[in-house]
Amino acid sequence: MKKLGILFTLLCVLFTGTVFAAQKSGGTFVFGRGGDSVGLDPAYETDGNSFMVCDNIFEALVFYKDESTALEPGLAESWDISSDGLTYTFHLRKGVVFHDGTPFNANAVVFSIGRMMKSRNVKFMGKGFDIPEQERTPEYWVSMEMDDTIGSIEAVDEYTVVFKLKRVEAPFLANMGMDFADIISPTAFLANPKEFLRKPVGTGPFKFVSWVKDDKIILEKFAKYWDKAGGPYFDKVIFRAIPENSVRFLELKTGNINICQFPNPADIPLAKKDPNLQLISQPGMNVGYLSFNHTKEPWKSNVHLRKAVAHALNRKAIVDNIYQGMGQVAKNPIPPTMWGYNTSIPGFAYDVELAKKELEKAGFKDGEGLGEITLWSMPVPRPYNPEGLKVGVAMVSDLSKIGIKARIVSYDWGTYLKKQREQPEDMDLFQLGWTGDNGDPDNFLAVLFDGLASPSIRTQWHNDEYHNLMIKGKTTIDQGERTKIYEKALQVIFDEVGAIPIAHSTVIWPATKNVENFKLHPTGSVRLKNVSFK
Amino acid sequence: MFAYIIRRLFILVPTLLGVSLIVFLMLRLTPGDPAELLLGERATEKSLQEVREHLGLNEPLHVQYGMFMKRLMKGDLGETIFTRQKVWIEIKQRFPATMELAVCALFLSCVFGVVLGIISATKQYSIFDYLSMLGALAGVSMPIFWLGLVLMLFFSVNLGWLPISGRLSVATTLEVITNFYVIDAILTKNWLALKDALWHLIMPSVTLSTIPTAIIARMTRSSMLEVLRQDYIKTAKAKGLSKFKVVYKHALRNALIPVVTTIGLQFGVLLCGAILTETIFAWPGVGKWMYDAVMQRDYMVIQGGTLIIATIFIVINLFVDLLYAVINPKISIR
Numbered sequence: 001m002k003k004l005g006i007l008f009t010l011l012c013v014l015f016t017g018t019v020f021a022a023q024k025s026g027g028t029f030v031f032g033r034g035g036d037s038v039g040l041d042p043a044y045e046t047d048g049n050s051f052m053v054c055d056n057i058f059e060a061l062v063f064y065k066d067e068s069t070a071l072e073p074g075l076a077e078s079w080d081i082s083s084d085g086l087t088y089t090f091h092l093r094k095g096v097v098f099h100d101g102t103p104f105n106a107n108a109v110v111f112s113i114g115r116m117m118k119s120r121n122v123k124f125m126g127k128g129f130d131i132p133e134q135e136r137t138p139e140y141w142v143s144m145e146m147d148d149t150i151g152s153i154e155a156v157d158e159y160t161v162v163f164k165l166k167r168v169e170a171p172f173l174a175n176m177g178m179d180f181a182d183i184i185s186p187t188a189f190l191a192n193p194k195e196f197l198r199k200p201v202g203t204g205p206f207k208f209v210s211w212v213k214d215d216k217i218i219l220e221k222f223a224k225y226w227d228k229a230g231g232p233y234f235d236k237v238i239f240r241a242i243p244e245n246s247v248r249f250l251e252l253k254t255g256n257i258n259i260c261q262f263p264n265p266a267d268i269p270l271a272k273k274d275p276n277l278q279l280i281s282q283p284g285m286n287v288g289y290l291s292f293n294h295t296k297e298p299w300k301s302n303v304h305l306r307k308a309v310a311h312a313l314n315r316k317a318i319v320d321n322i323y324q325g326m327g328q329v330a331k332n333p334i335p336p337t338m339w340g341y342n343t344s345i346p347g348f349a350y351d352v353e354l355a356k357k358e359l360e361k362a363g364f365k366d367g368e369g370l371g372e373i374t375l376w377s378m379p380v381p382r383p384y385n386p387e388g389l390k391v392g393v394a395m396v397s398d399l400s401k402i403g404i405k406a407r408i409v410s411y412d413w414g415t416y417l418k419k420q421r422e423q424p425e426d427m428d429l430f431q432l433g434w435t436g437d438n439g440d441p442d443n444f445l446a447v448l449f450d451g452l453a454s455p456s457i458r459t460q461w462h463n464d465e466y467h468n469l470m471i472k473g474k475t476t477i478d479q480g481e482r483t484k485i486y487e488k489a490l491q492v493i494f495d496e497v498g499a500i501p502i503a504h505s506t507v508i509w510p511a512t513k514n515v516e517n518f519k520l521h522p523t524g525s526v527r528l529k530n531v532s533f534k
Numbered sequence: 535m536f537a538y539i540i541r542r543l544f545i546l547v548p549t550l551l552g553v554s555l556i557v558f559l560m561l562r563l564t565p566g567d568p569a570e571l572l573l574g575e576r577a578t579e580k581s582l583q584e585v586r587e588h589l590g591l592n593e594p595l596h597v598q599y600g601m602f603m604k605r606l607m608k609g610d611l612g613e614t615i616f617t618r619q620k621v622w623i624e625i626k627q628r629f630p631a632t633m634e635l636a637v638c639a640l641f642l643s644c645v646f647g648v649v650l651g652i653i654s655a656t657k658q659y660s661i662f663d664y665l666s667m668l669g670a671l672a673g674v675s676m677p678i679f680w681l682g683l684v685l686m687l688f689f690s691v692n693l694g695w696l697p698i699s700g701r702l703s704v705a706t707t708l709e710v711i712t713n714f715y716v717i718d719a720i721l722t723k724n725w726l727a728l729k730d731a732l733w734h735l736i737m738p739s740v741t742l743s744t745i746p747t748a749i750i751a752r753m754t755r756s757s758m759l760e761v762l763r764q765d766y767i768k769t770a771k772a773k774g775l776s777k778f779k780v781v782y783k784h785a786l787r788n789a790l791i792p793v794v795t796t797i798g799l800q801f802g803v804l805l806c807g808a809i810l811t812e813t814i815f816a817w818p819g820v821g822k823w824m825y826d827a828v829m830q831r832d833y834m835v836i837q838g839g840t841l842i843i844a845t846i847f848i849v850i851n852l853f854v855d856l857l858y859a860v861i862n863p864k865i866s867i868r
Contacts, residue, residue, distance in 0.1 A: 028704065028705075030704055035826075036818075038616050038617050039617055039618060044618075046572060046573060046574065046576070135588075135618070136585070136588045136589075136618065137581065137584040137585050137588050139572065139573055139576070139581055139585065140576075142578075142580065142581040142584060143573065143576045143577070143578055143581045194618075197618060198619070212627075212710075212818065213624065213627045213628060213818060214628065214818035214819075214822065214823060215700065215701065215816070215818040216700075216704070238704050240700070240704070240816070241816060241818070242699055242700075242816040243813045243816060243822065244813055244814050244816070246683065247683070247686065247698060247699055247814055247815070247816065250686060250687070250690070250691055250698055251698050251699060253691065254690065254691060254694075254698060256697075256698065256703075256704070411565065412565065412566050413566075413571060413829075414565070414566035414567050414568070414570040414571040414831055415565040415566050415567075415570075417570045417571075417574070417575070417577065418567055418570045421577075421579075432575060433575070434575060454578065454579075455579070456577075456578045456579040456580075458575075
């Protein structure tokens with residue numbers, strides 16, 4: 001027994017010794033990326049390049065865990081949810097200050113979130129702040145329908161904020177971890193509201209120093225950061241914009257940058273061979289899919305026809321050749337890392353014979369009577385699909401094997417998005433995709449496929465059972481129950497072929513060997529707090 | 535001459551009005567919607583409506599143009615759709631980068647283009663002539679993209695002599711005054727930064743200068759050949775003047791007129807057409823910025839940027855016209 005005890009102690013020392021070996025402080029970390037940030041006010045940004053800088057300057061009430069979208073306390077130490085699911089009380093962390101010295105408190109939360117509300121139903125503690133008029137639409141706030149969710153926000157005391165909701169909204173807490181819900185310094189904002197997006201002030205581990213447009217953004221370590229347990233370790237962080245992928249990779253090889261975002265797939269094997277580089281990868285929280293124009297026949301009511309298309313597509317070949325292996329064939333339209341994923345669904349097998357049979361059952365033997373159909377394909381690379389047009393061409397060739405004649409239709413990106421939403425008569429099949437915002441299945445399944453919820457949903461698939469499941473999922477708080485609801489919904493969309501999930505892309509970024517503890521987050525956010533040099 | 539300049543500057547006003555109207559209409563008539571591009575896959579009908587309303591895109595065309603002109607009269611080019619910044623400030627931040635690059639590239643092309651052209655013309659059908667004109671042909675047809683990458687691989691990755699991209703190394707600090715890094719480094723006597731900035735300029739300006747060098751060399755050669763056949767050159771030679779004097783004093787001066795026109799036009803092209811070079815070398819200039827704006831349908835950037843570029847083009851043309859009189863006193867400007 002004694003021996004065991006000694007062994008246990010030794011193991012503990014060894015274990016803690018390796019895991020908690022102190023990380024080295026200091027140095028300048030250079031992040032090489034494809035483009036510059038648009039702005040740095042988290043409420044108004046919509047692009048990844050802006051958010052990745054905001055991720056290090058600002059913080060939200062709740063955090064996502066390091067490599068998942070599970071929630072953990074952030075600027076709020078804890079929270080209570082009322083039994084009816086309509087009142088959320090956040091207990092805030094004490095001793096937190098903004099980079100400009102303003103203390104973080106309930107009023108700062110009311111100000112930061114309240115400024116996005118259309119009708120400012122907010123109550124400050126004491127004098128509070130005058131919230132200026134919105135200069136423009138807070139796009140994320142609007143697209144997450146937050147005005148329909150939040151009724152009022154009140155600062156009850158210095159460190160307690162109460163959110164009263166208009167409706168039960170299960171993903172609410174997850175939404176509060178998103179970038180748009182970051183807490184900003186009210187004094188810094190009010191000093192110059194128009195310039196805040198270029199002079200951001202938050203509570204994060206790094207503070208903003210300077211910005212040379214289209215070139216670099218410089219941040220430096222915030223000495224008074226509240227969390228003393230981990231980093232920040234770097235003295236300085238520089239986000240450099242290097243638009244050309246191969247040039248960015250050359251900069252990495254020569255050690256001028258420490259990480260290279262979105263390299264050319266062809267450079268990945270080179271990075272693997274290079275002794276000075278390492279590869280960091282993470283399955284992306286995304287899905288690329290092919291769907292139907294459900295507003296018109298024969299697609300609307302002919303499930304056999306939809307099945308025929310699904311089985312005709314060789315999605316593995318698409319992932320191997322066009323995604324160049326940086327992805328996995330999708331079985332469900334949500335990524336496998338997400339809760340609610342239905343593991344019992346086999347996915348649509350590539351089976352030309354089965355596809356032909358389904359086509360015959362659909363009443364279009366060998367494609368006769370179907371005429372030439374259109375397959376809309378994206379003109380630009382997206383995070384969930386590196387080359388929409390090439391994928392489209394592969395699909396056209398697959399469809400021709402069962403006798404369906406198809407041709408590619410594409411427009412410039414803006415027009416594509418606009419026309420697709422109108423579900424025009426000349427659109428039969430279309431490709432699109434999605435990158436998740438908050439790790440909630442509702443953020444994929446309801447927004448993308450529940451056509452009955454709104455005419456602006458991109459897949460206008462009208463299925464009562466699915467729609468009811470979506471409503472139930474949104475208004476049920478218990479995650480165990482919600483998991484069952486979404487698993488069922490995934491079964492429905494699979495059986496009815498509401499859409500055909502194609503692939504989930506994997507994000508692979510090469511970095512220099514000396515970078516330690518860099519973790520890619522499924523949401524695509526880049527958090528450098530706990531990263532250091534070896 | 536003064537009256538001439540004033541008159542030419544007056545013509546600027548209707549020209550710019552025309553440019554603004556054409557650009558405005560072309561933008562509105564081409565498909566694509568900035569609100570859709572701003573919101574991407576996430577857009578809902580409601581959010582699109584709100585964004586369009588905020589940006590004034592719901593107004594009828596003539597109202598939108600009226601608003602644009604009203605602002606323009608006050609010297610305001612408006613605010614960009616994406617970055618929510620005054621267009622003027624955005625240009626001010628990027629233009630010096632483009633200008634620095636263009637001036638360097640133009641300097642290289644003038645020196646090499648004119649010298650190669652002269653030598654080729656005076657030694658017509660010699661090996662040097664063939665080689666330099668072959669080089670010029672290659673220069674015109676070489677893809678900038680390819681050339682830039684090859685230079686990078688050779689001089690930066692293999693030899694380690696030159697930096698790969700950007701305007702300054704990340705470790706270099708420079709107090710920015712004019713945004714022309716070379717000038718700022720001299721003003722602040724920061725010699726390390728000056729060396730760094732010049733080092734960063736070498737590869738992009740060599741890459742950017744290949745096409746203009748080739749064009750200028752060919753132009754100089756053909757213009758010189760024509761002049762060298764003139765009677766007064768024969769007279770000069772017959773007088774017993776040295777070859778150097780004949781070529782540089784008598785021939786070159788007359789041959790320069792079309793060359794100067796070409797150089798002027800090339801400068802305009804360099805200022806707004808450096809998109810590829812700026813993209814490869816991560817050079818934060820106007821070309822890449824305008825290209826991105828077109829892709830994103832940032833109407834305000836395109837309108838403002840085009841007006842500025844048109845103005846510069848016109849001013850350069852005016853400058854070239856004035857240069858004619860300096861080169862050849864027989865040309866009078868009234």
